[in-house]
Amino acid sequence: MNKYLARANQLVPELVENRRHFHRHPEVRNELFETVKYVKAQLEDMGYQVQEICQCGLVVLAGGKKPGKCILIRGDMDALPMPEDTGLEFSSENPGAMHACGHDLHMAMLLGAAKLLKEHEDEIEGTVKICFQPNEETFGGAKAMIEAGVLENPHVDAAFAIHVGSMADVGTLDYGKGLTMGSADGFSIHVKGKGCHGAAPNSGISPINIGVHIYLALQELLAREVNPAEQCTLTVGSMLFGDGATNVIPSEGVLNGTMRGFNAELINHLRQRVEEISVGTARVFGGDAEVEWLFSSPAMYCDPEFTDEVVRYAADVVGQDRMIPKKSRATGSEDFAYFGEKVPSQIFWLGAGVDDKTKRISNHNPKVLFSEDALPYGAAVYTQCAIEWLKEHK
Ligand SMILES: [Zn+2]
Ligand SMILES: [Zn+2]
Structure with missing residues (x-):
């Protein structure tokens, strides 16, 4: 088994606890004050120096001890302004807000990756810029972070994100090349x-x-x-x-x-x-x-060469048979596209569908469910792709 996945599996109780905390306390747009406080405290506990570069946008650096390039990994943090109707025991306690797009899982996975990267910091040949982004749903967050300079100091050479999907089997990774999202x-x-x-x-x-x-x-x-x-x-x-x-x-x-x-x-x-x-x-x-x-x-552009590379790294985590090339472009949008305009980028769709297929329903639905079994895969894929890409691009 991939060593980061093995370690992420040990971290499952922590990943689940974080995810449920975020799910219970959703916040919207770039008004993520409690969310950011929680993420910041977790990162500081791991030994990171946290920088807030725009309102509710956090950045930390892993590695930097060995020379090399810089890869950015991004997770978004905002919920949707809608009531929840899942019946989960950790349902939203913030009326009118719900993590219906799975960004609660993104934060838990990226925090997991931050921990793995810290534990393997000596292996990082360059720098990993870990980026917690606000305000994806109204397309303002990525732009705000880029305008605030997230792609500089150190200069970012490539960027990578994961989004969970509630309809696909756990641990599958769906990806496209070229223009993939509208x-x-x-x-x-x-x-x-x-x-x-x-x-x-x-x-x-x-x-x-x-x-x-x-x-x-x-x-x-x-x-x-x-x-x-x-x-x-x-x-x-x-x-x-x-x-x-x-x-x-x-x-x-x-x-x-x-x-x-x-x-x-x-x-x-x-x-x-x-x-x-x-x-x-x-x-x-x-x-x-x-x-x-x-x-x-803008439309999401996934750099073909960079995609081939991260697909190869990610396959080592989830297995080649679970890497699924997209059959068609989606008219759905992602503001990670702003990163794709600036540097070679890829966004993977990580399957997080619940076992009972009759209960699967799409993101943005008040009844949407995500399987927490996807969390260790997400944490490990972020880590594996960052460390391996830096190794191959000294
Ligand atoms: Zn969404
Ligand atoms: Zn989303």
């Missing part, structure tokens, strides 16, 4: 009309009518203006108009949505079209609209 652009279209009594619609301008026409025109945008060979999607996730009255035409409302794709030039063009369609449609009916762009995250 870009994400979030928008709010603020529609302005003129409020009035529902009995006299002619005395006002209904923003609902405008909103519905904008909605339909946006669906036509993909159908009529995008080359069918392109992979791209536009979803309006909410339309908020009025306050429940039957006899009031409200004065304004909003459509919230997201666009995903793999072609940056096309996405830029579509952003412009979303604005033209929204404003133009609103004016046709005598109202107005304004498009607010909420976030923009």
Whole structure:
């Protein structure tokens, strides 16, 4: 058995305890104050000097005693703003927040890796930069860490992350090469009309009518203006108009949505079209609209050469038969893509499905379950990939 996996197996009680602590106390966005306090204390206990480089973003360095390159390993820490409905005895005690994307497991695995790396510090030929990132779900965290200089001092030569998946068997590693996950652009279209009594619609301008026409025109945008060979999607996730009255035409409302794709030039063009369609449609009916762009995250690029290397290292941990090349690109997004734009990167999807397949349900569902049996694999894969890559790139 791989020596890091053997050691990680001994650490299981600690990995599980940490994971359950995080699960019980989820925090969202970059307001992870209690989470960060806990992670920091654990890292300091291991002998690390912890640096907070942006709000709720932590970095520690392992190795650095022998000359060599620097590899960054990243785990994200934020939960989702949604209530939990798993029935687990360690369910969220923070109403309206839940670790439904498995970032609680990511933190436990990365803390496990931090411990393994400390125990094997003499073998590290270069430096491992261990990075605990806030705010992945709203695509702000990776960008904030990079802007705060996480890729320098020492300069990072490659970056590596793991995400758990609730649908795949424990210990499988799913990976892609090239563009593997879509870009994400979030928008709010603020529609302005003129409020009035529902009995006299002619005395006002209904923003609902405008909103519905904008909605339909946006669906036509993909159908009529995008080359069918392109992979791209536009979803309006909410339309908020009025306050429940039957006899009031409200004065304004909003459509919230997201666009995903793999072609940056096309996405830029579509952003412009979303604005033209929204404003133009609103004016046709005598109202107005304004498009607010909420976030923009690039498509995830996995460097093919770096991928071949980390796949080889990881296979030693989980077994070659559990390394699964992706069959297709996913339109889901990851803000680790910001790292992928700067340095050779890879993000593995580690299977963490529960044994009973009928209970498996996807990430972001209030009932999602993750198997804690995945934790030692994650800790060992992080460690193995970091140490082996540095050994081969002196
Ligand atoms: Zn997520
Ligand atoms: Zn996630």
